[in-house]
Amino acid sequence: MLRITDxxxxxxxxxxxxxxxxxxxxxxNVNKTSSAVELRFEAERSPNLPDPVKRRLRRLAGRRWTTDGTLIIQCDETRHQARNRDIARDRLIELIRKASEKPKKRIPTRPTLGSKKRRLKAKKVQGEKKALRGKVEGEG
Structure with missing residues (x-):
């Protein structure tokens, strides 16, 4: 059993x-030993994951999430099978921990009066600069 959180x-x-x-x-040696690990976790069918965590996990997993709801983690970093197995399990734990954190709700803010005035002043300066780039009369 893997303990993720409390x-x-x-x-x-x-x-x-x-x-x-x-x-x-x-x-x-790489041609004769199977040292890479492919860890599959049946996340969609897991009774231990709450639905909001499953939804966030699906979004975080991206391409590692299959159509039948399986999360696939591959690891071939080291030459040792046991170490690759530990790394894959650690990645799974980290991914589920991230998914279990409820994201902070964004509170929309409005621009201040000063920032609006600065933006409009910068636009006016830019417009005047571009207006001076026209054709010069009398040459041609």
Whole structure:
């Protein structure tokens, strides 16, 4: 079981790990060992995740979220299978922690009177500068 927060924990049956051959460092050893990890988390079917967390997780996951609601995390950073497995699990925990944080509601603000006046003055100066770029009379 993976403990994410005080209220969220993921059961082992919700996670599936598959070990595949990795590219990158390792020399000839990389051709015969499966050190890369593909971690699958059935997020849509998970009874431990509240619906708002699932929605935020789907948005944060982006392309890692499949159409059937599975979150796929791949890791082939190191040459060691166990280390890659730990990194993938840490990434999953971090992603779910981010999704569990409720975003702050934005309070819309209005521009101050001074900022409006500065903007209009800058527009007027820019307009006058461009007005002087016209054709000069008498030459041609």
């Amino acid at each position: 209220t969220i924990a993921i059961e082992d049956w919700e996670l599936t790990e598959q070990f595949v051959r990795a590219s990158g460092p390792g020399g000839q």
